[in-house]
Amino acid sequence: MRTAGALALALAVLPLGGAARPVPxxxxxxxxxxxxxxxxxxxxxxxxxxxxxxxxxxxxVMARAAMRVGINHGQAEEVVRQKPDLVIAGTFTTPATRALLRKLGYPMIEVNEAASFDDIRAATRQIAAAVGERARGEVLIRHMDEELAALAREPVRPVRVAAWDGAGFSAMKGSLYGAVLGVAGAVNVADVPPAADHGEPDAEVLLAAAPDLLLQGAPGSRFPGLRDDVARHPLVRRYWADRMVTVKPTVYFCGTPFAADGARMLRQQIQAAAARPHAPLPFARTR
Known part of the structure; x- marks a missing residue:
């Protein structure tokens, strides 16, 4: 397994701006x-x-590094004021902002949101090429791939889980969260019926799926709302109060080369929670 320290060392020895053409x-x-x-x-x-x-x-995941640079709020006015040589936008960047920046002639790339590890490789290479740091981009990808390979080699106890929040089942098939769960070695009940057939939150479907653990991630608003009624449904509190794993959004929120490290952390959390003694779920069918 390639450690974060080894990754930092590998990046440190690479020269910056190694591309032949001028870099932004x-x-x-x-x-x-x-x-x-x-x-x-x-x-x-x-x-x-x-x-x-x-x-x-x-x-x-790079919050400490972000404290060392300026910030923006995604506004075109800020681009005009800061005068960058390259703007990197995403598919969720306001379309009007992107259109205006193109009209004004700012060099810009648009990066798709990642829903898989292949998408992460593509996004990393796209950004690395645009900023003139292809070699450093490949170091990041190699770190991710080595961690993915290590996770695949290690035996792991299968644990049935449901990512459950204010919208009901999350981590659906085709999502980055779902991909991270798969690498973590979890069995995602949202991938199969009955949960796979229900887009709306439904506590009865949760009972029918009977996951061993519930994963709860990003906290919602600090103010009470209807989402709380779903995330903290009485059935959830009754049957899964001691079967809950709190997952940091850094694990699944963004598709970056650090997603494999997030999967490693999530595997450790799930395995530790599953190892604790639990009373059997009275409605779970024998598998």
Missing amino acids: ARVMSLNQCADQIVLALLPPSRIASVTWLSRDPESA
Whole structure:
């Protein structure tokens, strides 16, 4: 397994700006997930700004690095003021902002949201090429692939889980969260009936699926709302109160080369929770 320390050393020995063509001296990212890759590839001196969201350690794996650079709120006015040589936008960046920046002639790339590890490789290579740091991008991808290979080699006890939040079942098939769960070695009940057949939150379907553990991630609003009625449904509190795993959003929120490290952390959490003694779920069918 390649450690984070080994990754940092591998990046440190690579020269910056190794591309033959001129590289952008000031890069501005308008997308929180692209922020993470930019911060991993470039020194602070080459980053005009990243989004303000990237300073939140709950959802941004590079939060400490983000504290060393400027921030933006995804507004075209900020781009005009900061005068970057390259703007990195995402599919969730406001279409009007992207259209205006194209009209004004700002060099810009648009990065798709990642829903798989292949998507992460593609996004990392796209950004690394645009900022002139292909070699450093490949180091990040190699770190991810080595961790994925290590996870695949290790035996793991299968544990049936449901990612359950204010919208009901999350981590559906085809999502990045679902991909991370698969690498973590969990059996995601959202992939199969009855949960796979229900897009709306339904506590009765949760009972029928009978997962061994519930995973709860990003906290919702601090103010009470209807989502709380789903996430903290009386049946959830009754049967899964001692079967709950709290998952940091950094594990599943953004598709970055650090997603494999998130899967490792999630595997450890799930296995530790599953090893604790639990009373059998009275409605679970024998498997």
